[in-house]
Amino acid sequence: MLTLKNAAVSGVLVAAVAAVGAQTPARSAAVKLQPGETAVPGQCLTRQELDLNQRLQALTRPTRGAEAGEDGDDPVRFDPNHLVGRWNVDGVVPESPLGPAGDMAGVDVVRHLRDCTFESVLQVKGFGPPYSVKTLVLYDRQAGYMVRSEQDSRGFQILKGGILGGDAGGYFSHHWQTAEFTHSGKRIRLQGSSFFASPDNHRVRMQISVDDGPWVAYGTLWWRRDGVPAK
Numbered sequence: 001m002l003t004l005k006n007a008a009v010s011g012v013l014v015a016a017v018a019a020v021g022a023q024t025p026a027r028s029a030a031v032k033l034q035p036g037e038t039a040v041p042g043q044c045l046t047r048q049e050l051d052l053n054q055r056l057q058a059l060t061r062p063t064r065g066a067e068a069g070e071d072g073d074d075p076v077r078f079d080p081n082h083l084v085g086r087w088n089v090d091g092v093v094p095e096s097p098l099g100p101a102g103d104m105a106g107v108d109v110v111r112h113l114r115d116c117t118f119e120s121v122l123q124v125k126g127f128g129p130p131y132s133v134k135t136l137v138l139y140d141r142q143a144g145y146m147v148r149s150e151q152d153s154r155g156f157q158i159l160k161g162g163i164l165g166g167d168a169g170g171y172f173s174h175h176w177q178t179a180e181f182t183h184s185g186k187r188i189r190l191q192g193s194s195f196f197a198s199p200d201n202h203r204v205r206m207q208i209s210v211d212d213g214p215w216v217a218y219g220t221l222w223w224r225r226d227g228v229p230a231k
Helices: 004-023 047-057 066-071
Strands: 085-093 102-114 117-125 131-140 145-152 156-166 172-178 181-183 186-198 201-210 216-225
Touching: 102 216, 145 172, 156 181
Parallel strands: none
Antiparallel strands: 085 102, 085 216, 102 117, 117 131, 131 145, 145 156, 156 172, 172 186, 181 186, 186 201, 201 216
């Protein structure tokens, strides 16, 4: 039997639920890439892509992926201009036909040339004689494909290419392979992944195959923006 006391409590609960419902905000609109191709001087991404990234980063709710259908947000665009600057590089590499094993340390300076083209000079020391690597980077932002042409002062050239993809959280990975090249009388192939966790650091994991042998680990290198301490 519903007593007056129970009825009063029920009335309070109903009122409370109604109040909460009234305060619940409407589902926010999806963040979508606006149509258009407006170039921005000194940038790889278009004005529309830069605006998309800014709007996504300003969200106070979790991003919604493709599973949300029409209400899903477009993914963050990889911005290669984050590569521009001075980077401290360190890691450990095993012995290989490319050189002895040891702790590697270096400084990489990256600059923007034009559009989605960049160049860098990496100065390396720490194992064997010092050497340098001059790199030309080309990024196809529409296909999500990055190519790196690396001229190594040790006497060989490497061409790396592969898809660069990301997730709703803004983490990106470049999965690449090299064309076969010869050094120290050995036929060498490299493959790996470059993981971009933030604009201030990225990690490169590598594997090597010699004379069509099995793929084996070839170390992990870290790029940290100059002035950003290692964690």
